[in-house]
Amino acid sequence: MGYKQEIGRWGEGIAASFLKKKGYSIVDRNYYTREGEIDLIALLEEEGEIVLVFVEVKTRTGERFGYPEEAFTRRKWDHLLRAINLYFEGQPDIDHPWQIDLVAIQILGNDRPPDIRHFENIVMGYD
Numbered sequence: 001m002g003y004k005q006e007i008g009r010w011g012e013g014i015a016a017s018f019l020k021k022k023g024y025s026i027v028d029r030n031y032y033t034r035e036g037e038i039d040l041i042a043l044l045e046e047e048g049e050i051v052l053v054f055v056e057v058k059t060r061t062g063e064r065f066g067y068p069e070e071a072f073t074r075r076k077w078d079h080l081l082r083a084i085n086l087y088f089e090g091q092p093d094i095d096h097p098w099q100i101d102l103v104a105i106q107i108l109g110n111d112r113p114p115d116i117r118h119f120e121n122i123v124m125g126y127d
Helices: 005-019 075-090
Strands: 025-032 036-046 049-060 098-106 115-119
Touching: 005 025, 005 036, 005 049, 005 098, 005 115, 025 075, 036 075, 049 075, 075 098
Parallel strands: 049 098
Antiparallel strands: 025 036, 036 049, 098 115
16 A cells, blocks of 8 residues: 555544544445445434435645645546445435535644544535
């Protein structure tokens, strides 16, 4: 596994811990399809209803390449939506409402905790 993949896996672990503290239950990690990977799949109970949450995690080691959330491009969004459709094809009994969350993690140095930003129920508005 290369450095970039190690950072990504580390970030996914941080995101999973962060989400658990917020009440999410992680049900799957690194769900692979022919369209791409879903980083985390979680369940969240909101107002008595269970919501299935597909979580994209973006991690950056510094500021040189911009904010992590800027790496969630239209192309990545399209792949994620196709991967989610394949997930549902393989899980026909799931009838929960669902949403997509983004967790952006920025490592700011060895002596500082990572900056974690959680974007809930995102919708991409591209023209």
